[in-house]
Amino acid sequence: xxxxxxxxxxxxxxxxxxxxxxxxxxxxxxxxxxxxxxxxxxxxxxxxxxxxxxxxxxxxxxxxxxxxxxxxxxxxxxxxxxxxxxxxxxxxxxxxxxxxxxxxxxxxxxxxxxxxxxxxxxxxxxxxxxxxxxxxxxxxxxxxxxxxxxxxxxxxxxxxxxxxxxxxxxxxxxxxxxxxxxxxxxxxxxxxxxxxxxxxxxxxxxxxxxxxxxxxxxxxxxxxxxxxxxxxxxxxxxxxxxxxxxxxxxxxxxxxxxxxxxxxxxxxxxxxxxxxxxxxxxxxxxxxxxxxxxxxx
Ligand SMILES: NC(=O)c1ccc[n+]([C@@H]2O[C@H](COP(=O)([O-])OP(=O)(O)OC[C@H]3O[C@@H](n4cnc5c(N)ncnc54)[C@H](OP(=O)(O)O)[C@@H]3O)[C@@H](O)[C@H]2O)c1
Numbered sequence: 059x060x061x062x063x064x065x066x067x068x069x070x071x072x073x074x075x076x077x078x079x080x081x082x083x084x085x086x087x088x089x090x091x092x093x094x095x096x097x098x099x100x101x102x103x104x105x106x107x108x109x110x111x112x113x114x115x116x117x118x119x120x121x122x123x124x125x126x127x128x129x130x131x132x133x134x135x136x137x138x139x140x141x142x143x144x145x146x147x148x149x150x151x152x153x154x155x156x157x158x159x160x161x162x163x164x165x166x167x168x169x170x171x172x173x174x175x176x177x178x179x180x181x182x183x184x185x186x187x188x189x190x191x192x193x194x195x196x197x198x199x200x201x202x203x204x205x206x207x208x209x210x211x212x213x214x215x216x217x218x219x220x221x222x223x224x225x226x227x228x229x230x231x232x233x234x235x236x237x238x239x240x241x242x243x244x245x246x247x248x249x250x251x252x253x254x255x256x257x258x259x260x261x262x263x264x265x266x267x268x269x270x271x272x273x274x275x276x277x278x279x280x281x282x283x284x285x286x287x288x289x290x291x292x293x294x295x296x297x298x299x300x301x302x303x304x305x306x307x308x309x310x311x312x313x314x315x316x317x318x319x320x321x322x323x324x325x326x327x328x329x330x331x332x333x334x335x336x337x338x339x340x341x342x343x344x345x346x347x348x349x350x351x352x353x354x355x
């Protein structure tokens with residue numbers, strides 16, 4: 059693995075030390091393509107034939123610009139949620155454009171809008187708007203909530219609590235999001251049809267949290283149920299761990315976005331761009347049979 063800042067037409071992959079970017083990097087490597095992995099900790103960069111690594115955080119404007127030099131297409135994974143996330147993203151976008159990146163494939167979020175109920179989603183809207191304003195070529199990948207994190211929504215007593223009402227969501231696996239991202243980044247036809255567009259990326263079926271809990275219960279044989287909360291109850295229960303108000307609002311508003319119907323989307327993107335069906339809850343549990351082992355039988 060070298061520190062190659064000069065290769066042209068290289069794909070740059072950020073977040074390669076994380077779950078989504080790591081999956082994309084592994085897929086690009088399996089296709090035998092070269093890539094630059096831009097990471098915050100060079101010692102944690104995965105190593106693949108044809109990959110190089112560069113170290114920079116998004117907020118390190120000059121470092122990120124250096125890391126992007128020679129990168130033609132940049133897969134920009136959204137940063138960890140924080141109060142500063144919008145500034146962090148804008149810094150990365152501006153640095154990438156200064157470095158000469160010609161196409162940014164940005165990991166956004168489903169139905170991101172300026173007044174999205176899910177507060178973390180708003181920063182995606184403003185990041186998308188900023189990317190557009192730079193004139194760089196772009197594609198926005200807009201996944202639903204990750205199916206992989208659904209087990210975390212179930213407590214040890216088998217209860218999913220939150221103010222999600224009867225709204226529905228089509229949970230999507232990280233593997234499917236990574237497959238879509240990889241297709242867009244490496245397949246010329248997918249790239250062509252993706253330029254200047256947004257792709258909603260969802261699972262195959264939208265379910266309420268009650269239906270989700272019933273499904274999990276049937277599939278695992280563990281007693282899992284949904285218990286609706288009011289907004290106030292949800293905030294109170296999540297505040298107790300000492301989390302800051304913006305984080306609590308973000309978590310609770312993800313349930314409220316489901317209740318508001320804002321995540322009730324089933325998109326054909328996974329089958330259309332990857333050629334395989336989107337992973338269902340059943341399929342996910344087949345691959346991860348112990349995902350709900352924390353729930354008492
Ligand atoms: N749709 C959903 O349900 C959902 C759920 C959670 C998060 N998300 C969003 O989707 C993103 C990707 O998900 P994931 O599961 O791959 O998350 P993850 O495993 O936490 O990975 C995030 C990656 O982004 C890197 N990163 C974070 N902030 C950065 C910064 N300021 N500068 C440079 N690199 C930074 C991290 O680097 P380090 O390894 O150095 O930390 C890590 O490699 C998350 O970052 C978050 O924005 C979506």
